Amino acid sequence: MRKKFSIVGKPVVRRDGLEKVTGQAKFADDINVPGQLYGVMVRIPVSHAKILSVDYSAVENHPAVAAICHAGDIPGAKKVGPIKQDQPVFCYDKVVTPGDVIAMLVGESEEELLKLRDLVKVEYEPLPVLTDPLKALKSDAPLIHPDQKSNLIVHHRLRKGDVDAGFAESDYILEQTYTTPFIEHAYIEPEAVIAVPREGDKGVHITGSIQNPFTTRKIVAKVLGFPLAKVRIQQAELGGSFGGKDDIMNILSARAALAALKTGRPVKIRYRREDSILESYKRHAYHLHYKVGFNKDGKIKAMKIDVVADGGAYSSMTPFVTWRTVVQATGPYETENVWTDVRGVYTNNPYTGAMRGFGSPQPIFAQESIMDEIAIQLGMTPDEIRRINGFKPGSVTATGHKLENHDVNLLTVLETAVTKTGFSEKWKKNQRRGKMLPDYAALEEISANPGPFILHKDDFLEPDEVYRKGIGLAVSFRGCSLGAEGVDAVAAYLSLQQDGSAYLLSGLAENGQGMRTTYSIVAAEVLGISPDDVFYLDLDTGYVGDSGPTVASRATLMGGGATRAAAEILRSRLENVLRQHWNLPENACFVFRDRQVYAENNPERKIAFAELCDLAYNQAVNLAAIGWYAGPKVHWDETVGQGPAYFTYVYGCQVAEVTVNIATGEVYVDRVVAVHDPGTVINLLGAQGQVYGGVTQGAGYGLWEEISVDKGFIRELNFDQYLIPTSKDIGEIVPIFVEGEDQYGPWGAKSLGEPTLELTAAAIANAVRNATGKRFFHLPLNLEEILLSKKLHPTSKNRGSA
Amino acid sequence: MKKINIRFKVNGRQADLNIAPNKRLLDVLRDDLGLTGTKEGCDIGECGACTVVLNGRAVHSCLILAAQANGAEIITVEGLTQNGELHPLQKNFLEHGAVQCGFCIPGMLLSSYALLKENPHPREDDIKEAIAGNLCRCTGYKQIIQAVEAAANENNE
Ligand code: FES
Numbered sequence: 001m002r003k004k005f006s007i008v009g010k011p012v013v014r015r016d017g018l019e020k021v022t023g024q025a026k027f028a029d030d031i032n033v034p035g036q037l038y039g040v041m042v043r044i045p046v047s048h049a050k051i052l053s054v055d056y057s058a059v060e061n062h063p064a065v066a067a068i069c070h071a072g073d074i075p076g077a078k079k080v081g082p083i084k085q086d087q088p089v090f091c092y093d094k095v096v097t098p099g100d101v102i103a104m105l106v107g108e109s110e111e112e113l114l115k116l117r118d119l120v121k122v123e124y125e126p127l128p129v130l131t132d133p134l135k136a137l138k139s140d141a142p143l144i145h146p147d148q149k150s151n152l153i154v155h156h157r158l159r160k161g162d163v164d165a166g167f168a169e170s171d172y173i174l175e176q177t178y179t180t181p182f183i184e185h186a187y188i189e190p191e192a193v194i195a196v197p198r199e200g201d202k203g204v205h206i207t208g209s210i211q212n213p214f215t216t217r218k219i220v221a222k223v224l225g226f227p228l229a230k231v232r233i234q235q236a237e238l239g240g241s242f243g244g245k246d247d248i249m250n251i252l253s254a255r256a257a258l259a260a261l262k263t264g265r266p267v268k269i270r271y272r273r274e275d276s277i278l279e280s281y282k283r284h285a286y287h288l289h290y291k292v293g294f295n296k297d298g299k300i301k302a303m304k305i306d307v308v309a310d311g312g313a314y315s316s317m318t319p320f321v322t323w324r325t326v327v328q329a330t331g332p333y334e335t336e337n338v339w340t341d342v343r344g345v346y347t348n349n350p351y352t353g354a355m356r357g358f359g360s361p362q363p364i365f366a367q368e369s370i371m372d373e374i375a376i377q378l379g380m381t382p383d384e385i386r387r388i389n390g391f392k393p394g395s396v397t398a399t400g401h402k403l404e405n406h407d408v409n410l411l412t413v414l415e416t417a418v419t420k421t422g423f424s425e426k427w428k429k430n431q432r433r434g435k436m437l438p439d440y441a442a443l444e445e446i447s448a449n450p451g452p453f454i455l456h457k458d459d460f461l462e463p464d465e466v467y468r469k470g471i472g473l474a475v476s477f478r479g480c481s482l483g484a485e486g487v488d489a490v491a492a493y494l495s496l497q498q499d500g501s502a503y504l505l506s507g508l509a510e511n512g513q514g515m516r517t518t519y520s521i522v523a524a525e526v527l528g529i530s531p532d533d534v535f536y537l538d539l540d541t542g543y544v545g546d547s548g549p550t551v552a553s554r555a556t557l558m559g560g561g562a563t564r565a566a567a568e569i570l571r572s573r574l575e576n577v578l579r580q581h582w583n584l585p586e587n588a589c590f591v592f593r594d595r596q597v598y599a600e601n602n603p604e605r606k607i608a609f610a611e612l613c614d615l616a617y618n619q620a621v622n623l624a625a626i627g628w629y630a631g632p633k634v635h636w637d638e639t640v641g642q643g644p645a646y647f648t649y650v651y652g653c654q655v656a657e658v659t660v661n662i663a664t665g666e667v668y669v670d671r672v673v674a675v676h677d678p679g680t681v682i683n684l685l686g687a688q689g690q691v692y693g694g695v696t697q698g699a700g701y702g703l704w705e706e707i708s709v710d711k712g713f714i715r716e717l718n719f720d721q722y723l724i725p726t727s728k729d730i731g732e733i734v735p736i737f738v739e740g741e742d743q744y745g746p747w748g749a750k751s752l753g754e755p756t757l758e759l760t761a762a763a764i765a766n767a768v769r770n771a772t773g774k775r776f777f778h779l780p781l782n783l784e785e786i787l788l789s790k791k792l793h794p795t796s797k798n799r800g801s802a
Numbered sequence: 803m804k805k806i807n808i809r810f811k812v813n814g815r816q817a818d819l820n821i822a823p824n825k826r827l828l829d830v831l832r833d834d835l836g837l838t839g840t841k842e843g844c845d846i847g848e849c850g851a852c853t854v855v856l857n858g859r860a861v862h863s864c865l866i867l868a869a870q871a872n873g874a875e876i877i878t879v880e881g882l883t884q885n886g887e888l889h890p891l892q893k894n895f896l897e898h899g900a901v902q903c904g905f906c907i908p909g910m911l912l913s914s915y916a917l918l919k920e921n922p923h924p925r926e927d928d929i930k931e932a933i934a935g936n937l938c939r940c941t942g943y944k945q946i947i948q949a950v951e952a953a954a955n956e957n958n959e
């Protein structure tokens with residue numbers, strides 16, 4: 001191994017594990033404050049309506065109701081949003097999706113309030129419901145937000161070269177359309193928040209299941225009309241987020257804060273699963289049309305891509321999610337001529353925002369499916385076609401970004417995965433075998449027009465023909481961190497104590513991914529101590545600088561960079577102390593290792609780290625430091641979609657092996673080999689955990705998960721209908737790390753969390769194609785998709801137990 | 803609603819309670835006894851976050867009325883640590899990286915605990931089966947399964 005570390009890259013036990021295995025960790029709903037009240041939401045069962053009147057008379061004098069909060073109580077911004085401010089904290093003129101909230105009842109007993117909320121009388125006039133983004137774009141479609149010109153949220157364009165000429169020069173052209181569904185984050189902890197009014201003019205203190213405390217602070221301050229410093233946000237232990245506890249938590253925090261200030265008492269909001277799924281945002285459903293021109297030798301000449309993303313009722317992160325799509329939509333393939341349009345559109349569906357992957361899993365499913373189709377058409381294997389077109393050092397992306405100054409490891413991860421799995425042999429073998437699936441579409445036709453129908457011997461499958469093996473792969477490149485989306489800088493506070501122990505706090509949030517441990521390792525590596533010597537502080541917006549959101553797989557790269565910077569500041573102060581103490585010249589170097597410090601050229605001359613801290617402390621040296629890491633400038637020309645969109649990239653390849661039961665349509669994932677280049681692995685246990693978790697979520701996306709809507713209403717409101725993978729659903733997962741060099745982050749460590757998820761569904765879809773001989777265009781590949789090539793949904797909205 | 807008296811043992815301690823008869827065991831544990839290690843994730847018996855061990859069996863405390871637990875012996879995550887010593891399952895969950903956000907972990911631990919009590923030498927499939935009712939969105943289950951295997955092996959020594 002080229003990189004030499006004492007702790008980095010080894011398996012390290014999480015720093016916050018002990019409280020989590022003993023049940024002591026305090027998640028938001030575990031926190032109770034004396035005198036607290038509860039908030040319960042008032043909604044109306046409609047997807048799109050004009051509110052005519054709201055009558056609270058039946059509840060306002062009820063003893064169980066301490067206060068009613070609605071839009072009239074808001075001193076500041078009535079509508080909020082990270083990019084466009086289009087989402088009301090409480091709806092007042094109209095309702096645009098069933099999750100919308102008109103008011104909140106506040107009182108001591110949640111149970112009582114839940115009964116009372118139905119007594120609020122809302123008169124409304126239903127409006128036409130738009131659920132299809134393509135229809136919502138028509139010029140005569142009703143406007144969901146009448147203050148906007150159309151239902152278009154955003155339109156990103158990318159223009160490179162001359163696509164028409166590219167198609168004209170191509171030997172072949174392939175055109176296909178793919179779709180992907182809405183997806184629920186399905187963090188196991190539902191949302192909860194508690195707002196406590198503070199004494200005098202100290203404002204409000206909010207603790208909750210909050211992914212991005214600094215974003216929440218901005219929104220709450222705007223709604224309350226407070227300066228930022230009057231709103232303190234503390235993160236409770238977070239029970240999973242995956243991008244999901246952002247907008248929804250900002251709004252819930254604002255509601256809790258309003259109620260706390262109105263009543264002068266602490267107010268808690270905690271959601272049941274049904275509330276959570278109903279109101280929280282989803283991963284975007286996409287409609288993707290690809291046209292690809294290519295030559296006999298496999299070289300891609302031109303790509304024309306048209307993507308429509310269902311933004312649902314509010315814009316949320318749609319402009320940024322779809323921006324990542326426009327940057328990455330071609331996949332990691334050199335293409336001279338590209339024409340891409342990505343549009344985000346308002347509908348009356350649940351709104352969509354950030355979710356792990358952030359605009360990448362959808363195009364990867366389409367682009368990787370098409371690449372396989374091209375290979376098959378040309379008689380090549382999937383790895384061959386990718387070797388021909390895949391990014392190499394110096395390649396230029398669709399946005400005109402030349403890939404250099406880091407290891408462009410696309411072909412390395414591909415080779416590693418292909419070799420490890422014996423890919424080509426298996427793929428070819430499965431491809432040769434393969435009596436086609438029985439054509440159920442034809443059967444349907446027959447059942448629609450019944451007549452004499454006789455099954456022949458050939459219509460039946462021999463028992464051993466029922467199970468089909470398939471293998472498939474998918475590759476990706478992914479821009480790290482925020483790119484041209486916004487300010488990209490992170491703070492870390494590190495404070496050494498007299499005895500050599502340390503406090504550490506970064507402005508990014510621990511969402512369960514293990515970031516506290518990662519940062520403790522980074523600090524410990526620089527200072528030569530153990531991660532166990534580092535005590536991580538609770539994230540509170542009052543104690544550390546605004547570091548932006550914990551998104552875009554930027555925590556290790558950016559926060560790790562900031563932590564390393566802080567640790568290096570302190571290390572250099574300690575080195576100065578030692579130079580004086582030992583009478584060494586200015587250029588004397590030291591080794592910090594195993595809680596000892598010694599002169600580099602004289603290991604005999606050493607001092608315990610704790611002793612050194614004590615020495616520095618007694619010399620009045622400042623042992624606290626703030627590290628700062630700012631991403632380098634990136635730029636973007638919006639008119640043509642050109643520019644170095646991100647300052648660096650990561651590469652991944654996953655191979656899925658599946659067994660398809662072609663009699664039932666069931667797909668079982670036997671094995672996924674996941675090869676990723678995250679630069680440098682900081683914590684091996686944590687990195688492996690990211691792969692296992694990401695692949696499993698990706699398999700859920702590929703095979704089972706779907707939020708389906710009926711006139712804007714979600715059918716799957718709990719885990720009885722929204723199926724996420726269980727322990728029994730997936731076979732082996734093999735994580736492999738290829739560590740490329742990079743100049744950014746701590747020792748070149750960059751992104752991993754999202755890359756692990758974005759590839760799996762695409763790899764599975766290609767494996768299913770290999771097993772069945774049939775291409776599937778619509779996720780998820782559930783039983784009915786495999787058997788009937790369509791989705792079946794119940795016609796009644798009533799749920800099993802409801 | 804008329805309140806009723808119930809008694810049961812939680813983590814070896816007797817609890818005497820006067821509660822509404824429609825209270826779920828989950829609420830009594832969390833609200834009346836302050837044992838917030840037991841979590842709520844779905845309220846319909848699907849996620850397993852509320853799993854506790856009741857008379858040796860792993861059950862969903864969101865589906866059980868507290869009154870049904872009258873006279874029972876209950877173990878929650880807070881009861882796994884004995885005399886300040888982590889249970890082998892807890893120790894192995896840590897060492898195998900089985901914990902991410904941690905929200906599902908109490909339930910996972912108790913389902914595994916009940917499994918090992920009944921079957922000290924489980925095969926991988928037994929472990930998968932035992933925790934199939936515990937949803938985890940973070941870990942992909944692999945390191946959890948490894949941890950339970952390792953804890954079982956310690957049992958054997
Ligand atoms: S809360 Fe009991 S099973 Fe989900």
Ligand code: FES
Nearest residue numbers: 903904906938940
């Ligand atoms: S560790 Fe987060 S749900 Fe299991």
